[in-house]
Amino acid sequence: xxxxxxxxxxxxxxxxxxxxxxxxxxxxxxxxxxxxxxxxxxxxxxxxxxxxxxxxxxxxxxxxxxxxxxxxxxxxxxxxxxxxxxxxxxxxxxxxxxxxxxxxxxxxxxxxxxxxxxxxxxxxxxxxxxxxxxxxxxxxxxxxxxxxxxxxxxxxxxxxxxxxxxxxxxxxxxxxxxxxxxxxxxxxxxxxxxxxxxxxxxxxxxxxxxxxxxxxxxxxxxxxxxxxxxxxxxxxxxxxxxxxxxxxxxxxxxxxxxxxxxxxxxxxxxxxxxxxxxxxxxxxxxxxxxxxxxxxxxxxxxxxxxxxxxxxxxxxxxxxxxxxxxxxxxxxxxxxxxxxxxxxxxxxxxxxxxxxxxxxxxxxxxxxxxxxxxxxxxxxxxxxxxxxxxxxxxxxxxxxxxxxxxxxx
Amino acid sequence: xxxxxxxxxxxxxxxxxxxxxxxxxxxxxxxxxxxxxxxxxxxxxxxxxxxxxxxxxxxxxxxxxxxxxxxxxxxxxxxxxxxxxxxxxxxxxxxxxxxxxxxxxxxxxxxxxxxxxxxxxxxxxxxxxxxxxxxxxxxxxxxxxxxxxxxxxxxxxxxxxxxxxxxxxxxxxxxxxxxxxxxxxxxxxxxxxxxxxxxxxxxxxxxxxxxxxxxxxxxxxxxxxxxxxxxxxxxxxxxxxxxxxxxxxxxxxxxxxxxxxxxxxxxxxxxxxxxxxxxxxxxxxxxxxxxxxxxxxxxxxxxxxxxxxxxxxxxxxxxxxxxxxxxxxxxxxxxxxxxxxxxxxxxxxxxxxxxxxxxxxxxxxxxxxxxxxxxxxxxxxxxxxxxxxxxxxxxxxxxxxxxxxxxxxx
Numbered sequence: 001x002x003x004x005x006x007x008x009x010x011x012x013x014x015x016x017x018x019x020x021x022x023x024x025x026x027x028x029x030x031x032x033x034x035x036x037x038x039x040x041x042x043x044x045x046x047x048x049x050x051x052x053x054x055x056x057x058x059x060x061x062x063x064x065x066x067x068x069x070x071x072x073x074x075x076x077x078x079x080x081x082x083x084x085x086x087x088x089x090x091x092x093x094x095x096x097x098x099x100x101x102x103x104x105x106x107x108x109x110x111x112x113x114x115x116x117x118x119x120x121x122x123x124x125x126x127x128x129x130x131x132x133x134x135x136x137x138x139x140x141x142x143x144x145x146x147x148x149x150x151x152x153x154x155x156x157x158x159x160x161x162x163x164x165x166x167x168x169x170x171x172x173x174x175x176x177x178x179x180x181x182x183x184x185x186x187x188x189x190x191x192x193x194x195x196x197x198x199x200x201x202x203x204x205x206x207x208x209x210x211x212x213x214x215x216x217x218x219x220x221x222x223x224x225x226x227x228x229x230x231x232x233x234x235x236x237x238x239x240x241x242x243x244x245x246x247x248x249x250x251x252x253x254x255x256x257x258x259x260x261x262x263x264x265x266x267x268x269x270x271x272x273x274x275x276x277x278x279x280x281x282x283x284x285x286x287x288x289x290x291x292x293x294x295x296x297x298x299x300x301x302x303x304x305x306x307x308x309x310x311x312x313x314x315x316x317x318x319x320x321x322x323x324x325x326x327x328x329x330x331x332x333x334x335x336x337x338x339x340x341x342x343x344x345x346x347x348x349x350x351x352x353x354x355x356x357x358x359x360x361x362x363x364x365x366x367x368x369x370x371x372x373x374x375x376x377x378x379x380x381x382x383x384x385x386x387x388x389x390x391x392x393x394x395x396x397x398x399x400x401x402x403x404x405x406x407x408x409x
Numbered sequence: 410x411x412x413x414x415x416x417x418x419x420x421x422x423x424x425x426x427x428x429x430x431x432x433x434x435x436x437x438x439x440x441x442x443x444x445x446x447x448x449x450x451x452x453x454x455x456x457x458x459x460x461x462x463x464x465x466x467x468x469x470x471x472x473x474x475x476x477x478x479x480x481x482x483x484x485x486x487x488x489x490x491x492x493x494x495x496x497x498x499x500x501x502x503x504x505x506x507x508x509x510x511x512x513x514x515x516x517x518x519x520x521x522x523x524x525x526x527x528x529x530x531x532x533x534x535x536x537x538x539x540x541x542x543x544x545x546x547x548x549x550x551x552x553x554x555x556x557x558x559x560x561x562x563x564x565x566x567x568x569x570x571x572x573x574x575x576x577x578x579x580x581x582x583x584x585x586x587x588x589x590x591x592x593x594x595x596x597x598x599x600x601x602x603x604x605x606x607x608x609x610x611x612x613x614x615x616x617x618x619x620x621x622x623x624x625x626x627x628x629x630x631x632x633x634x635x636x637x638x639x640x641x642x643x644x645x646x647x648x649x650x651x652x653x654x655x656x657x658x659x660x661x662x663x664x665x666x667x668x669x670x671x672x673x674x675x676x677x678x679x680x681x682x683x684x685x686x687x688x689x690x691x692x693x694x695x696x697x698x699x700x701x702x703x704x705x706x707x708x709x710x711x712x713x714x715x716x717x718x719x720x721x722x723x724x725x726x727x728x729x730x731x732x733x734x735x736x737x738x739x740x741x742x743x744x745x746x747x748x749x750x751x752x753x754x755x756x757x758x759x760x761x762x763x764x765x766x767x768x769x770x771x772x773x774x775x776x777x778x779x780x781x782x783x784x785x786x787x788x789x790x791x792x793x794x795x796x797x798x799x800x801x802x803x804x805x806x807x808x809x810x811x812x813x814x815x816x817x818x819x
Contacts, residue, residue, distance in 0.1 A: 025482065034443040034468055041472050048480035055477065059443060059468035063450050068464065071457035073434070083499060087492035 004167075007174055010184060012042035014177060014246070016050050018188045019143030020097035021242045024051035027096035029088075031058045033103045036147035043099060056091070062108045062151065062274075069112040077119040080127030088131040097141040097242070105151025106334035109274025117273045118303040125307065125376025132376070137353040137360045138234045141242035146173045146337055155334050176247040176326050176338060188243070195232035198251045198319075198408070202229040205400060207392040210317070212264065212344075214388040216281060221317055222259025224371035226357040229253045234354070247326060249341040252318035254355035256371040258287035260314055264346070268332065268339045268382035275300045276334070280381075287313050289348070304348065310375025316347035316355075322386050322406030336380050344384030344403070349375035413576075416583050419593060420554075421451035423586060423655070425459050427597045428552030429506040430651045433460030436505030438497075440467040442512045445556035449510055456508075465500075471514050471560065474683075478521045486528040489536035497540040500549075506651070507544070507551040514560035515743035518683030523712040526682045531716060534785030545761050546769045547643045550651035555582050555746055564743050585656040585735050585747060601652070604640040607728075607817070608660045611638040614809060616801035619726065621673065621753075623797040625690065630726055630755075631668020633780035635766040638662045643763075656735060658750040661727035663764040665780035667696035669723055673755065677741065677748045677791035684709045685743075689790075697721050698757070713757060719784025725756035725764075731795050731815030745789050753793030753812070758784035 016022050028047045032040040044055040068076070091098070109117060125132070134140045153165035160168065174180065181187030212219040231251035233241045261284055269278040275297055283291030289312045294301045305311055320343055321327070327342035351372040353359035359367060364374055390403035401409035410418075425431050437456045441449035453464045477485070500507065518526060534541070543549050557578040559571050565581070566574035583589065590596035621628045641657035644650050670693055678687040686709055692700030698721045703710045714720055729752055730736070736751035760781040762768035768776060773783055799812035810818035 034446055037443055037470060037472075041470070041476070044473055044476050048476060052480075053482035054485045055473070055481070057470065057473055059470070061446060061450070061466065061468070063446075064453050064464070064466050067450070067453050067457060071461075072464070073462035076463045081496070081499070083492045083495040086495060087490070090490070090492060 012046045016046040020141045022047050022050040025053050028052045028055045029091045029096050029098045031100045034059050034061045035149050036103050039147045077116045080123040085127045092134045100144045101147040103147040103149040106271030107276050114299050145246045192232040199229045199231045208395050209393045211391045216265030219262035219264045222256040224256050227253045249324045250318040250320045254351035254372045255314045255317045257373040260284040260287045267385045270381045277301045307377045311349050311377050313373045315349045315351035315373045318345050340380045343382040345380050345382045347380045349377040421455045424554045425455040427652050429508050431456050431459040434462045437461045437464045438500045439508045441510040443468050443470045444558045448556045486525045489532040494536045501543045509553045510556040512556040512558040515564050515680040523709045527712045554655045601642045608638040617804050618802040620800045623794050625674030628671040628673045631665040633665045636662045658733045659727040659729045663760040664723045664726045666722050666782040669693040669696045676794050679790045686710045716786045720758045720786050722782045724758045724760035724782045727754050749789045752791040754789050754791045756789045758786040
């Protein structure tokens with residue numbers, strides 16, 4: 001077997017075993033672009049080897065999607081098909097695990113009418129609400145992993161011919177997911193423990209708020225009383241561990257919905273719904289976004305913030321050292337899965353139920369009462385930089401340095 | 410744009426304009442192998458250009474299908490997903506059209522347990538009743554056209570490199586769908602008219618029986634009193650025409666359920682859900698299949714005949730001259746869409762309501778009373794040869810030559 005094929009096959013195994021941790025008799029739902037079929041087929045084969053009862057692949061094609069955005073009837077974007085909702089929910093009900101491959105070019109939907117994008121995001125958010133809740137409360141095992149496509153690779157390596165760019169992107173993905181360790185599965189277990197140590201330290205501190213300082217950023221973020229920091233592997237209610245993101249370098253919790261004040265400036269471009277948003281600044285008052293400015297994609301960013309009431313608030317805050325394998329690769333991936341693991345970040349929109357004590361079994365109302373935001377959307381954006389300092393502030397006002405110059409203090 | 414790319418785009422346009430005849434504001438459902446993406450994307454583009462409101466592509470992948478048959482839990486095959494039924498029925502309700510880009514790999518399921526294939530076909534048949542009735546009664550527009558893949562091309566042109574065989578298969582498909590005519594869209598309209606004239610002649614004769622003779626074949630097939638000879642050109646209730654198969658060379662009708670007697674031998678292999686059945690003979694008594702023999706794939710063939718009660722009877726009889734563009738190419742396509750249009754054929758199972766006068770609005774009981782067979786399945790098989798003679802026998806016993814030496818006798 002060619003070296004590349006061997007690596008692709010090891011990667012597929014990692015996704016099946018560490019990512020979703022497929023169980024005997026389980027259904028597996030895979031979302032993939034048709035362009036990345038070689039990886040997806042290997043994942044299906046590995047999943048059956050691990051005992052999957054049925055592997056369903058939900059294929060998509062950016063060319064067809066783009067044609068739709070350009071030519072379909074505007075009504076189409078406002079109606080999320082009921083069968084799509086039923087499909088997703090029926091897999092959730094059967095306890096399936098979900099593998100989502102990200103591979104799209106960051107600007108495949110460039111110049112599409114933002115109204116259509118906004119409408120569709122809203123409709124899909126509502127149509128997939130049950131699925132999203134299951135994901136955000138760890139009811140099901142899920143993982144997001146990457147697959148290289150031509151459009152994406154050419155954005156990341158613009159000077160190279162298409163085939164070279166794709167090859168380089170695959171190698172960067174393999175590096176980021178620690179595929180080159182002798183025993184990648186063992187390497188992931190060690191990495192998982194290291195992130196859990198950070199989580200334990202932060203949870204022991206019981207911080208009241210965090211204060212972010214960097215050029216263009218002066219932001220105070222309060223934490224819910226019963227906030228929980230989490231990172232790396234999660235567990236289903238049945239106790240099955242899984243890795244929601246591959247790669248992952250972050251530890252994160254939920255900010256208090258109404259406890260965010262100040263301003264924050266992005267440090268990496270954000271690819272949202274096939275459009276690039278870059279060099280933007282958000283201003284907050286009592287949690288609510290009251291100012292939106294962007295040098296690129298401001299219209300799309302404003303639509304994102306206007307998705308629903310909850311999209312005016314933050315749902316996640318994540319700490320990632322500036323010194324990390326992805327960060328050190330010095331590659332700008334134009335892809336949240338990678339860029340969020342190379343940089344401190346926040347998410348606009350819904351918070352994760354598991355970020356407050358007992359949250360997984362709380363109703364939406366109880367979650368809101370404990371300070372966790374709800375929304376039909378959840379979009380990460382990067383704020384970390386080499387000069388960022390973050391202070392932790394305890395209940396009694398004591399200041400604990402958490403980050404200095406972009407890294408763990 | 411290369412000549413090949415231009416041909417591909419013309420082909421996509423033909424599928425949209427002649428095949429499904431996409432209307433302004435209409436929803437379009439396309440099924441395609443992911444390997445067939447270049448054609449599928451062009452069909453999507455032409456459909457939007459024709460005014461489609463929304464185009465949904467249902468992608469499939471033979472590699473995954475095979476993995477599933479080999480490794481999935483056996484109970485997966487007897488269940489058809491509710492959401493999939495909902496998706497199909499939704500397109501029917503909104504009067505959308507269906508475009509099936511067919512690129513079957515004839516050996517895809519070779520060696521797979523026939524029970525799994527049978528379960529899966531049966532589950533789909535039962536779940537998609539509404540959809541099936543709508544297509545069978547011409548309520549909605551649909552078309553089946555071909556898309557070349559490596560596996561299919563390798564079967565048709567063994568010994569060639571993958572690249573060359575795929576290219577040759579595309580050329581064969583383009584030839585078969587008359588793409589190289591000056592104005593392919595107009596040429597198709599004329600071809601449609603020619604086939605209609607054949608059907609009109611047969612309808613005027615009102616044969617009560619057909620008698621088939623060839624080596625290995627001596628079969629009499631009774632026709633229902635109110636049978637109608639049809640072509641692949643369909644018409645929706647609102648008058649919008651469409652072409653169910655591209656290519657198409659056949660005129661066909663429904664046999665009387667109880668009227669087949671004698672025996673018939675296959676003249677081409679039958680590809681069923683990816684499994685191959687070859688050199689087989691069926692024996693009939695009063696319409697019912699009482700004997701099944703096959704040199705290859707006998708178990709699969711028996712499985713088809715055992716699907717339900719109706720699968721023991723015939724549902725279609727089709728006349729195709731031995732001299733036709735597909736037949737003249739001398740290529741064995743291992744694909745019903747092509748091989749049925751190079752050969753006289755019959756179908757086991759469901760008879761189409763539109764092949765009987767007033768049939769589109771008849772209840773299942775009325776159809777049965779007219780002699781139209783019903784079944785969950787409908788499988789074509791080829792029987793035509795260069796030496797086949799067919800006589801039409803009229804009510805009063807008059808014998809009219811219909812086919813002589815494999816071709817139309819008039």
